[in-house]
Amino acid sequence: MKKIFFGSFLLISMLSPLIVSAKTVEQIIYQYAELIDTRKFDELQTIMWEDFKMTGGYEINSLSEFLGAMQQLASTYDSTMHFIGNIDGNWSNNVYKGKTYCVASHIYSENGIKKKLDMGIVYEDTIVKKDGSMKFSERRFNLLWSNVEEIF
Numbered sequence: 143m144k145k146i147f148f149g150s151f152l153l154i155s156m157l158s159p160l161i162v163s164a165k166t167v168e169q170i171i172y173q174y175a176e177l178i179d180t181r182k183f184d185e186l187q188t189i190m191w192e193d194f195k196m197t198g199g200y201e202i203n204s205l206s207e208f209l210g211a212m213q214q215l216a217s218t219y220d221s222t223m224h225f226i227g228n229i230d231g232n233w234s235n236n237v238y239k240g241k242t243y244c245v246a247s248h249i250y251s252e253n254g255i256k257k258k259l260d261m262g263i264v265y266e267d268t269i270v271k272k273d274g275s276m277k278f279s280e281r282r283f284n285l286l287w288s289n290v291e292e293i294f
Contacts, residue, residue: 166276167269168229171242175224183212190278191270198283219248236271258293262286
């Protein structure tokens, strides 16, 4: 009995860093959506390295460039809402590579008519652990589909 308990304890001890890492990755991904949707762009440095890159249809090569793009987003859309779906990836040493599935809704007005742009997105994420923190190093934006409709 003690041997089984010890074995289970050892197994749990060995797996707990992986469980913590997976939870932290999810938290970073969810925090990205929350910060964008609540427009707390000044807090993005808590989840993105200064040399953060966003690619996929455009090239953003620093956190400062990304913040500029977010200001443009805020001036274009009244609001956004990111629905996070599947999150799947793996760690290799201090680098996480994975995919995040998302439907992003963007609300705006055009000629006095309220509209919603929905986008089906798969992000290819790279999160790097360094200096005791985990942050996005890169996100590749892959647009699978989009749809615009009037809303009331």
